[in-house]
Amino acid sequence: MDIFPISLKLQQQPCLIVGGGAIAYRKAVLLAKAGAIIHVVAPAIEAKLLQLVHSTQGQYLQAPFSLDMPLRHYRLVIAATNDKMVNIQVFECCEAENILVNSVDDLPHCRFMVPAIVDRSPLVLSIASNGTSPVLSRQIRTQLESIIPHGMGKLAEFSGKWRAAVKVKIVNPDERRIFWEDLYASPLKEQVFNDNMAEADRLIEQALMQWQKPKGEVYLVGAGPGDPELLTLKALRLMQQADVVIYDRLVSPAILELCRRDADKVYVGKARSNHSVPQEGINALLVEYAGKGKRVCRLKGGDPFIFGRGGEEIQELFAAGVTFQVVPGITAASGCAAYAGIPLTHRDYAQSVRFLTGHLKEGSPELPWQELVYPNQTLVLYMGLVGLEKICAQLIAHGQRSDMPVALISKGTTPEQKVVVGTLADIADKVTQHHIQAPTLTIIGEVVSLRDQLQWQG
CATH class of the missing domain: 3.40.50.720 (NAD(P)-binding Rossmann-like Domain)
Incomplete structure (x- = not known):
């Protein structure tokens, strides 16, 4: 900044x-x-x-x-x-x-x-570009003018009138923030917009009388493969209202920046043989923070239910009696493939797609090899970079042809995206040649050959 x-x-x-x-x-x-x-x-x-x-x-x-x-x-x-x-x-x-x-x-x-100014006094928004592009700032102001109701100024005045009374009733600042957020999402806002101030006063008095200490809740949110513009609207809304954000290493800095700025952010990243916080510890953290009445956003790269261990986490929440929501995200397979110009299915090349994890067990990948050597099928391997050479060798040994096209997509959908294409026979050697690093997705199948025609990103 x-x-x-x-x-x-x-x-x-x-x-x-x-x-x-x-x-x-x-x-x-x-x-x-x-x-x-x-x-x-x-x-x-x-x-x-x-x-x-x-x-x-x-x-x-x-x-x-x-x-x-x-x-x-x-x-x-x-x-x-x-x-x-x-x-x-x-x-x-x-x-x-x-x-x-x-x-x-x-x-x-x-x-x-x-700055360029959107005036909804006493609510005032300013847009600045550090002097580099005042025309762009004015264009953004025009966009905001069209979507921010003029009644927002009246709502700000109304809030100011009641602020002291709310502060006396609800002493805890985090709980007070939740009260206001819930109030702004209620019918009260429209009453203020329509100048029905008597009804608005009645509604806020009623809300204060009925106020109870909020219970904790966990939002299991899929952050997508990296590009912040691939977030869902619901994901963004919950990220903005969470008191605590628990995130892993696959969540890009640009996405983390969209979380509420004053939320507590807890890193629990896991890399191969280096778990910042083990899964049991993550489960315990979710229960602990929710037990304190916090709204917790468990922010996970990709989709929580596709190799994200989201199911294990909500099992723990269910057992502890913690309320939760699950927000699906664009999984790495669909996001990275799309940004690499590789369709996962195609009428002429692949009528099915299979998602697999390339994790090694005792130094070797354990996969149903016979089922994977199947015509007109696309294979997508998550976390398969370390065992890639053995995976390719096993597929060839079980009958897959050695010149089957393969694509490696490193840091897909981000500005650092790198795509390397080869075959089962030579793709493992290209990892070192092209300095491919995790996170990397591997796509195996005839659809990879379409990349030369369909690529629109790097």
Whole structure:
């Protein structure tokens, strides 16, 4: 994060604009909306800007900017002249006094940026791009304008009116947050939007009287194969409301970033021969946090029920009497195959697909080899990178032809995706040649030959 977003309270605070033209006026309008007292220094000033200055009880000084001009009593300064050297002088003077300063359209000489704003006062949203793309920020603002009801401002005012009473009734801040989240999901919101404030007051009074300490709950959420845009809407919603997020090593940083920022995040990643927390420990953590009344998101790469041990976890939750939800995710097989341009089934090449785990037991993979050597079938191996050479040898030994196409998809659906194609005879050698690392998915079958035609990612 290159910039730190803050919201300044500028009511009755003196702010200086250097410049008297159209750009200065646009900035002054925003400051006036925030309740600032606007002062302007410029050799000339547009009439509408002068009127705005007077309406805020500010002053206009008809003069060019001077290096000895006292600045220390201003909360912030905006340099909005058409002379770059003057703007730089303003910046340097403000820096010497540790005053927040913005030089319009001159990023190196800005200590703060003015964002694109969605105004639903007292609810205000700001969108900033660190000055790199103001047009993009405005486009995003337009999108938000269309989806955020204007009634959100009234809802924020209503919440402020009741905030103290709710705080007295519900002392625990985590429980208080849950109360508000439940309230905003109730019919009360529409009553506020429609100005039925008496009914809204009745509903919140009723909710406070009926309030009980929330019980813990676990959300078993499939995070998909890596691309955050492949998350389901329900997954994202539950990730945003969880108090605790317990995640594994297959959850990408971009997806973890979408979880509620102030949630406790607990890493329980498991790699081959290196289990940060054993499965029994993970099960115990879920029960423990839920027992404390927490909403727990168990975030798992791919889909929880496909080689994710999700079934074992909810068995433990069921036995402990813990409420749970299961949110399926896009499993690595379908996600990685799609991003590699390899259809898992195809009318001419494969009428069935089989998912397998390539885990080794006592140094060798244990798979039903005879069933796997079958025409028009696609095999997908999870976690099969370490035993790949033995798997290929066994398939050939049981009758599969050695030139059967094979694809390795490393870190599929992410910007680091790498795809290597070979055959049963040579694919194991290509692991070292191409520096393939886990997590890697292996696809075996004629459908791999379609990649040259159908690939649309790396």
